Structure formats: C-alpha cells, structure tokens
Amino acid sequence: MSADDMVLFAMVAEFGSFSEAARRAGLQTSTVSRRIRSLEEHLDARLIERSTRQLLLTEAGERLLPRAQDISDARRDAIAAVQDVQADLRGPLRVTAALPEGETFLSDWLATFLQSYPQIQLHLTLTDRNVDLIAERIDVAFRLGPLQDSSLVATPLGLLSQGLFASPQYLREHLVPETVEQLCAHRLLGYQNPKFDREWIFEDGQMCVGPFSCVVDSMASAARMAAVGAGIARLPTYVAEAFVAQGALVSIRLDTRFAERKFYAVVPRRAGQTRKTRELIDYCKAQFSAG
Numbered sequence: 001m002s003a004d005d006m007v008l009f010a011m012v013a014e015f016g017s018f019s020e021a022a023r024r025a026g027l028q029t030s031t032v033s034r035r036i037r038s039l040e041e042h043l044d045a046r047l048i049e050r051s052t053r054q055l056l057l058t059e060a061g062e063r064l065l066p067r068a069q070d071i072s073d074a075r076r077d078a079i080a081a082v083q084d085v086q087a088d089l090r091g092p093l094r095v096t097a098a099l100p101e102g103e104t105f106l107s108d109w110l111a112t113f114l115q116s117y118p119q120i121q122l123h124l125t126l127t128d129r130n131v132d133l134i135a136e137r138i139d140v141a142f143r144l145g146p147l148q149d150s151s152l153v154a155t156p157l158g159l160l161s162q163g164l165f166a167s168p169q170y171l172r173e174h175l176v177p178e179t180v181e182q183l184c185a186h187r188l189l190g191y192q193n194p195k196f197d198r199e200w201i202f203e204d205g206q207m208c209v210g211p212f213s214c215v216v217d218s219m220a221s222a223a224r225m226a227a228v229g230a231g232i233a234r235l236p237t238y239v240a241e242a243f244v245a246q247g248a249l250v251s252i253r254l255d256t257r258f259a260e261r262k263f264y265a266v267v268p269r270r271a272g273q274t275r276k277t278r279e280l281i282d283y284c285k286a287q288f289s290a291g
Contacts, residue, residue: 003071005039008032009047009061010068014151014269016055069269080274090119093276096133097142100219101160101263102126104238106142109287113280120276128217133268140277142284145262152266155281158288159260164252165223165240166232171250177232179255180206187231189222190215200234202256223249234258263288 011021012032022029040047047061057065097106103126114122125131125138133141133152147154164183177183180202188200190212200208213231216222219239226233227248243249265281 003075005035006068007072007075008035009039010065010072012036012048012055013057013061013065013068018055073269089117089276089279091276092121092123093280094123094125094137094139095141095280096125096127096131096136096138098128098144099126100236100239101142103220109284113283117279133266139267139274140280141266143264143266145264147264147266151269153269154264154266155285157263157265157285160236160238160263161260162234162236162258163240164232164254165226165235165243165249166252167227167229167248168250170226170229170231177252177254180208183232183254184208184210187213189213189225189231189233191219191222191234192217200258203259204256206256
C-alpha cells in the first residue's frame with residue numbers, strides 16, 4: 001500500500017468521481033480505478049461502491065478517509081513548505097466574503113494588504129450566497145461562525161459583536177425598550193440571511209420572533225431604514241458604527257445582549273494554505289488583535 005494510492009483515494013472521495021480525480025492528478029481514469037482496486041485488495045476491503053450514477057463510500061471507506069486526507073494534507077504541506085522558500089508573493093489571489101463584512105472593515109484591510117504586496121492580483125467576490133470554494137476556485141473565504149462544512153480548514157480571526165440600533169427620531173416617538181418583552185412590541189427590521197436568523201435570540205436564551213414590519217436581504221439597507229426612523233434593527237456593530245458616528249443611529253441597551261460571533265478565514269482542505277493565503281490570513285488576524 002502506497003501513500004500515493006491513499007492520496008488518490010482521498011481525491012476520489014472528495015470529488016465523487018474517478019474521472020475528475022484523474023484529471024486533477026494528471027492520470028488516466030483507468031489508472032486511478034486500477035490503483036483504487038489495488039488499495040482495496042491490499043486492505044481486503046471494498047472502499048467504494050461503484051454505480052453508473054454515483055460513487056458511495058462503504059463503512060470501511062468512511063473509516064479510512066480521514067487518514068487518507070491526513071496523508072494528502074501532509075504531502076501537500078511538505079511540498080508547499082519547500083516551494084515557499086523561493087516563492088514570490090505574486091499572482092492571483094481569489095477571496096470571497098459576505099457583503100456586511102466585505103463592504104466595511106474587510107475592504108480596508110485588503111486594500112492595505114495590497115499596498116504591502118503590490119504584485120498580488122486580488123479577485124474579491126462579495127456575496128451573501130454560500131459560495132462553493134472548490135468549484136469557484138476560491139483561495140480564502142471569510143465567514144461568520146458557526147461553520148458547518150468539515151471540508152474547510154478554518155482559522156479563527158476574532159469575535160464580532162452585534163446590537164440593536166434605531167434613529168434618535170424613532171426613540172423620541174416611542175418608549176425606549178429596556179427588556180426583550182418591550183422590544184418585541186416595537187417595529188422591528190429583520191435581515192433575511194442564513195447567518196443572521198430572523199429570530200432574535202439573545203445570549204441568555206431570551207427570544208424575539210417579531211412580527212417584523214420589514215424583512216430585507218441587505219444589511220446596509222436595514223441600517224439605512226433604521227436611520228430614517230423605520231424601526232429598530234439588529235446590526236453588526238461594524239455596520240452600524242458609521243451611522244452612529246453621524247448621529248443617524250443610537251445603540252439600545254437591554255437587560256441582555258446578543259452573543260458575539262466568531263469570524264473565520266477558511267480555505268478548502270484540498271488546497272491547503274499557500275504562502276499568499278498564509279500571509280493574508282496572518283495579516284487579518286493581526287488587524288483583529290490590533291483592535
């Protein structure tokens with residue numbers, strides 16, 4: 001049994017296809033199939049159930065996969081370590097993030113990062129959809145936790161806070177809420193996004209489920225609507241702070257608060273961290289530490 005065959009098995013499992021694994025490895029499909037059969041014979045266990053429509057791992061295959069991935073990761077990291085010695089920080093770097101983070105602090109960080117590494121060509125995609133990092137060839141994604149995808153290698157960067165905000169005009173015309181119960185009686189502006197549930201769940205378990213007078217799919221729009229007096233919005237502090245500085249929004253303090261959320265830099269497991277991605281992730285982590 002060779003380490004190469006274990007790596008091929010991990011690739012077949014990841015891509016769900018002998019032909020795609022062969023293409024990525026620069027081999028013939030028949031060669032990959034033969035080497036997987038050889039691995040199965042060596043282990044005396046069937047690892048993959050083959051059909052005309054799909055490939056499914058057997059129980060033995062599921063047990064072997066984490067170890068095969070470890071071998072693949074170790075080999076890739078060893079090669080990258082050697083190549084990085086003389087590698088230049090240049091060429092394309094594909095990054096994605098959600099709109100709220102990308103349009104606020106993250107864009108500033110990326111701009112200053114590029115000043116330090118002018119030969120890097122940054123391709124930044126800002127979207128609230130769940131991007132397939134492998135299919136879209138993304139090098140680094142910035143995501144709010146909790147993370148669900150175990151195929152990603154995640155580096156925690158820091159914690160992001162959120163709060164309740166309304167315009168001074170709205171709060172002059174309505175009783176300022178001090179409890180969750182009082183909050184639920186107000187006009188609430190909801191944000192429709194998988195990472196920010198429409199149900200407002202607080203750190204102590206209290207919950208406000210609306211009704212919401214308006215639900216939008218843009219955090220910036222929710223902030224603007226709150227700023228002109230449409231109601232109370234739950235916003236990340238990094239979205240609200242510019243409006244607060246202008247006097248358009250004020251923070252509302254209840255007898256409880258929202259939990260802080262972890263912010264991660266993630267890379268696909270198969271790609272690992274190149275020197276470019278490591279430099280970017282380390283830079284962003286330092287920005288969090290600097291406050």
